[in-house]
Amino acid sequence: xxxxxxxxxxxxxxxxxxxxxxxxxxxxxxxxxxxxxxxxxxxxxxxxxxxxxxxxxxxxxxxxxxxxxxxxxxxxxxxxxxxxxxxxxxxxxxxxxxxxxxxxxxxxxxxxxxxxxxxxxxxxxxxxxxxxxxxxxxxxxxxxxxxxxxxxxxxxxxxxxxxxxxxxxxxxxxxxxxxxxxxxxxxxxxxxxxxxxxxxxxxxxxxxxxxxxxxxxxxxxxxxxxxxxxxxxxxxxxxxxxxxxxxxxxxxxxxxxxxxxxxxxxxxxxxxxxxxxxxxxxxxxxxxxxxxxxxxxxxxxxxxxxxxxxxxxxxxxxxxxxxxxxxxxxxxxxxxxxxxxxxxxxxxxxxxxxxxxxxxxxxxxxxxxxxxxxxxxxxxxxxxxxxxxxxxxxxxxxxxxxxxxxxxxxxxxxxxxxxxxxxxxxxxxxxxxxxxxxxxxxxxxxxxxxxxxxxxxxxxxxxxxxxxxxxxxxxxxxxxxxxxxxxxxxxxxxxxxxxxxxxxxxxxxxxxxxx
Amino acid sequence: xxxxxxxxxxxxxxxxxxxxxxxxxxxxxxxxxxxxxxxxxxxxxxxxxxxxxxxxxxxxxxxxxxxxxxxxxxxxxxxxxxxxxxxxxxxxxxxxxxxxxxxxxxxxxxxxxxxxxxxxxxxxxxxxxxxxxxxxxxxxxxxxxxxxxxxxxxxxxxxxxxxxxxxxxxxxxxxxxxxxxxxxxxxxxxxxxxxxxxxxxxxxxxxxxxxxxxxxxxxxxxxxxxxxxxxxxxxxxxxxxxxxxxxxxxxxxxxxxxxxxxxxxxxxxxxxxxxxxxxxxxxxxxxxxxxxxxxxxxxxxxxxxxxxxxxxxxxxxxxxxxxxxxxxxxxxxxxxxxxxxxxxxxxxxxxxxxxxxxxxxxxxxxxxxxxxxxxxxxxxxxxxxxxxxxxxxxxxxxxxxx
Numbered sequence: 001x002x003x004x005x006x007x008x009x010x011x012x013x014x015x016x017x018x019x020x021x022x023x024x025x026x027x028x029x030x031x032x033x034x035x036x037x038x039x040x041x042x043x044x045x046x047x048x049x050x051x052x053x054x055x056x057x058x059x060x061x062x063x064x065x066x067x068x069x070x071x072x073x074x075x076x077x078x079x080x081x082x083x084x085x086x087x088x089x090x091x092x093x094x095x096x097x098x099x100x101x102x103x104x105x106x107x108x109x110x111x112x113x114x115x116x117x118x119x120x121x122x123x124x125x126x127x128x129x130x131x132x133x134x135x136x137x138x139x140x141x142x143x144x145x146x147x148x149x150x151x152x153x154x155x156x157x158x159x160x161x162x163x164x165x166x167x168x169x170x171x172x173x174x175x176x177x178x179x180x181x182x183x184x185x186x187x188x189x190x191x192x193x194x195x196x197x198x199x200x201x202x203x204x205x206x207x208x209x210x211x212x213x214x215x216x217x218x219x220x221x222x223x224x225x226x227x228x229x230x231x232x233x234x235x236x237x238x239x240x241x242x243x244x245x246x247x248x249x250x251x252x253x254x255x256x257x258x259x260x261x262x263x264x265x266x267x268x269x270x271x272x273x274x275x276x277x278x279x280x281x282x283x284x285x286x287x288x289x290x291x292x293x294x295x296x297x298x299x300x301x302x303x304x305x306x307x308x309x310x311x312x313x314x315x316x317x318x319x320x321x322x323x324x325x326x327x328x329x330x331x332x333x334x335x336x337x338x339x340x341x342x343x344x345x346x347x348x349x350x351x352x353x354x355x356x357x358x359x360x361x362x363x364x365x366x367x368x369x370x371x372x373x374x375x376x377x378x379x380x381x382x383x384x385x386x387x388x389x390x391x392x393x394x395x396x397x398x399x400x401x402x403x404x405x406x407x408x409x410x411x412x413x414x415x416x417x418x419x420x421x422x423x424x425x426x427x428x429x430x431x432x433x434x435x436x437x438x439x440x441x442x443x444x445x446x447x448x449x450x451x452x453x454x455x456x457x458x459x460x461x462x463x464x465x466x467x468x469x470x471x472x473x474x475x476x477x478x479x480x481x482x483x484x485x486x487x488x489x490x491x492x493x494x495x496x497x498x499x500x501x502x503x504x505x506x507x508x509x510x511x512x513x514x515x
Numbered sequence: 516x517x518x519x520x521x522x523x524x525x526x527x528x529x530x531x532x533x534x535x536x537x538x539x540x541x542x543x544x545x546x547x548x549x550x551x552x553x554x555x556x557x558x559x560x561x562x563x564x565x566x567x568x569x570x571x572x573x574x575x576x577x578x579x580x581x582x583x584x585x586x587x588x589x590x591x592x593x594x595x596x597x598x599x600x601x602x603x604x605x606x607x608x609x610x611x612x613x614x615x616x617x618x619x620x621x622x623x624x625x626x627x628x629x630x631x632x633x634x635x636x637x638x639x640x641x642x643x644x645x646x647x648x649x650x651x652x653x654x655x656x657x658x659x660x661x662x663x664x665x666x667x668x669x670x671x672x673x674x675x676x677x678x679x680x681x682x683x684x685x686x687x688x689x690x691x692x693x694x695x696x697x698x699x700x701x702x703x704x705x706x707x708x709x710x711x712x713x714x715x716x717x718x719x720x721x722x723x724x725x726x727x728x729x730x731x732x733x734x735x736x737x738x739x740x741x742x743x744x745x746x747x748x749x750x751x752x753x754x755x756x757x758x759x760x761x762x763x764x765x766x767x768x769x770x771x772x773x774x775x776x777x778x779x780x781x782x783x784x785x786x787x788x789x790x791x792x793x794x795x796x797x798x799x800x801x802x803x804x805x806x807x808x809x810x811x812x813x814x815x816x817x818x819x820x821x822x823x824x825x826x827x828x829x830x831x832x833x834x835x836x837x838x839x840x841x842x843x844x845x846x847x848x849x850x851x852x853x854x855x856x857x858x859x860x861x862x863x864x865x866x867x868x869x870x871x872x873x874x875x876x877x878x879x880x881x882x883x884x885x886x887x888x889x890x891x892x893x894x895x896x897x898x899x900x901x902x903x904x905x906x907x908x909x910x911x912x913x914x915x916x917x
Contacts, residue, residue, distance in 0.1 A: 006683050201526035201527040202522055202526040205526035205527075205533075206526075485522075485526050487532055490530075490532040491532065494537040497533070497537050501537075502686055504686075
């Protein structure tokens with residue numbers, strides 16, 4: 001089930017909310033010892049509803065999710081109960097189990113394909129047939145969330161939690177499919193807090209409005225950019241300069257509005273239940289350097305990689321060279337987390353290299369002080385990375401990257417052929433075969449311009465809602481666009497919601513579902 | 516405490532206004548679009564079917580999947596635009612007192628047609644199914660017919676589900692705009708919906724469309740190119756088709772499968788594209804499929820109307836000098852006079868059909884049929900070298916949109 005579907009908005013969500021607060025009312029009214037099940041009922045309902053949400057996509061993988069949750073919960077209990085070497089062995093076993101699950105479902109075919117490709121290059125027969133595996137949706141998210149939980153159990157940083165709250169924490173439907181990646185320390189106390197069982201108008205107003213912003217980002221912006229990007233990234237498209245720039249820019253903003261829109265929707269939905277989620281995007285395209293970009297893009301994953309991988313590898317504690325190595329390794333594995341393919345490995349390596357280059361530059365020349373070029377350079381570097389992230393294969397990615405610099409020539413619209421003498425006199429000889437792949441008449445190009453304006457100049461969702469603590473982190477913003485629950489705002493958001501519904505008939509999946 | 520109460524009250528008013536505005540706006544638009552129904556999504560036996568509309572029939576698959584469930588015809592035609600345009604549902608000389616519906620849809624691949632056939636069998640009481648097929652569209656690629664899963668649901672709740680789906684579809688900008696145009700009187704008024712003709716495309720729509728493209732001669736080139744670009748025939752499609760035939764046979768449906776009589780030049784397209792062996796293999800598979808199910812007691816026949824016969828070899832405007840063709844709209848779409856001949860060949864009747872038009876495919880006669888097809892191709896290439904060169908030239912041109 002998708003957040004941007006009628007069945008979710010007009011059936012699933014009202015039913016889940018209604019029953020949750022009804023059970024919440026019963027739970028709050030139950031004070032005696034005999035009513036323990038009533039006090040657990042809202043959490044159980046929400047956990048059950050979340051599993052139903054997951055099973056709606058493909059019920060065959062529901063047992064897998066349930067098994068993963070149960071085994072990791074028990075694993076956590078065993079780790080907490082053990083000490084010394086036994087404790088370490090339990091952790092190791094649990095980690096191996098999780099990584100094996102991920103390796104089988106996500107990376108087995110990548111391995112098979114790579115071996116087959118190597119064999120083909122060597123002129124040998126392909127040794128293995130690809131396995132028939134369907135990637136369970138959200139597997140990277142729920143596996144990594146639980147790996148962090150296990151490590152914290154080992155570190156002694158986990159309190160005693162009830163199983164039902166653990167199920168709710170892992171399967172919580174707003175985040176289950178595409179994040180934000182939750183941390184048990186932030187979430188479990190909220191799930192266990194009976195105050196959240198009480199329906200509050202303020203939570204509804206804030207949550208619904210944040211959700212509408214996310215929905216608009218997805219439906220009105222990201223989905224309208226998709227037709228600009230998809231044809232350019234198709235294998236064999238060989239875009240010329242202008243087509244490549246439009247296609248790559250379109251994807252750069254499509255991904256941002258799609259994913260940050262999903263995160264906004266998740267934050268908004270969770271707020272309806274009185275639960276705050278961590279911030280996941282904080283205007284990443286305004287970043288002045290690549291480290292800042294990663295502090296503002298998919299923040300919960302960056303935090304996870306930093307806390308459980310980079311620091312575990314040694315972080316910056318053993319000198320500059322080891323620091324660079326750890327950064328490169330972390331980003332490389334981060335790339336692989338996103339997808340089983342060489343394009344993702346290259347994307348991760350590229351970002352690792354960017355971070356190393358930035359650190360090296362800062363050591364040599366200090367912080368860049370210019371107002372313009374650091375931000376522009378960062379954006380361009382990120383955009384270049386997205387080519388590998390999106391392209392179906394490395395050859396296509398290299399072709400598109402080359403096209404950005406004119407490697408595939410320049411095609412101008414046929415109507416501008418009269419400019420040929422002027423351009424030729426300037427030593428420039430473009431073709432006038434027209435712009436291919438790009439629908440100039442559709443809404444794509446104006447939406448692209450609007451998307452750029454919003455991403456570079458407008459406050460982000462959390463800044464707009466800063467007076468109402470939209471997420472776990474504190475956001476400070478002083479600007480004109482501040483949300484307040486006034487009549488005018490209500491009318492504006494209702495209108496935006498109606499526009500979204502009008503754009504929702506072609507239900508499209510979120511880009512981050514594949515991870 | 517007062518401040519908290521005030522903020523909760525303020526939030527409650529915000530939610531109330533939000534809900535009221537959004538709900539009333541959506542309800543108004545949904546009701547308006549549902550009542551006006553500019554694309555005839557849920558009409559049958561309704562005066563609205565006679566309403567004139569623009570040439571382009573939007574969402575025709577929605578209207579047809581609904582109509583076939585309401586009408587519950589005994590004879591159903593399945594296929595793509597060739598069958599939709601060419602096979603008349605009002606062929607009283609063949610189906611005198613039988614209900615007939617042309618459920619073929621433009622842009623349908625064989626995968627789409629399979630879905631429509633299964634849907635018709637589920638929601639209707641189909642005694643006879645006439646199914647037009649051709650090699651290029653015989654693939655499981657998603658066609659451009661716009662078939663959505665919800666349209667093909669069966670069961671008792673079909674009409675309730677469709678009502679919900681239609682209401683949902685009404686919440687769109689394009690439908691609201693067309694509803695307003697219709698009410699304002701600025702929605703085009705060229706021809707009738709196919710539903711008014713029991714599913715067959717109104718000839719005025721086709722004629723107007725061809726005129727818009729610049730006439731038959733101009734439409735030949737993109738249509739020939741389009742024919743050569745199809746992904747079929749594929750083994751996956753054959754397997755899915757086989758399974759559907761099996762299902763229909765089990766249900767006791769009489770099946771008449773026919774290869775569309777596209778113009779002889781389309782055969783040349785397959786030949787020059789190097790697809791001739793695939794086409795022969797496909798015909799052979801179809802002949803064997805028919806024989807297999809006949810042996811199991813199913814009333815199934817497979818006919819080939821394509822090739823180089825007296826109908827398909829009609830001279831095209833580029834060489835005849837005529838503006839229009841007698842049997843064709845352009846290279847891949849035949850007129851309904853040809854469709855009547857197909858029905859006469861399949862079911863008998865008084866109409867005189869040229870002897871060389873329509874050959875039944877059976878395993879024992881297939882080798883001679885394919886040999887005759889090859890000989891006819893060679894004879895035609897020898898006797899019509901300009902037309903043969905024209906096809907090769909068309910295939911060398913960049914792809915044109917019709």
